[in-house]
Amino acid sequence: MAYVIGDDCISCGTCQGECPVEAISEGADKYVIDADACTECGTCASVCPSEAISLG
Template sequence: ALIITDECINCDVCEPECPNGAISQGDEIYEIDPDLCTECVGHYDEPQCVEVCPVDCIPKDPDREETKEELLEKYNRISST
C-alpha cells in the first residue's frame, strides 16, 4: 500500500483520482486506507495519486510492502464485494 506523509498540503487533488476510494481527508492530512490501496494494480499502470500529487508525498508504505500478486489479490477481493 501507499502512504501519505506529513508533507501533504491538503490540496485534495488525489482523493477523486483513486479508483478504489482509498483516500480520504483525515484529521490533519489526507489518508490512505491500506486495506483498499492496490497501488492502482488492476486499474492503471501507475498509482494515480502519485501522478497528481504536487508535492510528491505519497511513497510506498515500508510497513505494508506487497508484491504485485498480493496487490492483484486485494483488487480481486475489493471488486468482488
C-alpha cells in the same frame, strides 16, 4: 504494500479525486490512504503536487 501520504501533504484533495477505488479520505491534518482498499496503482502519487505520496 499500500501507498502512504507523508507529512508534506498540503491537503489539496487532488489524490482523493483521482483514486479509482476511493481508498483516500480526509484525515485530521492530512489525507490518509486505507491500506486495505489501496490497489497500489500509483495514480495518487502521480498527481500529488507536493510529492507527498509513496509506497509504504
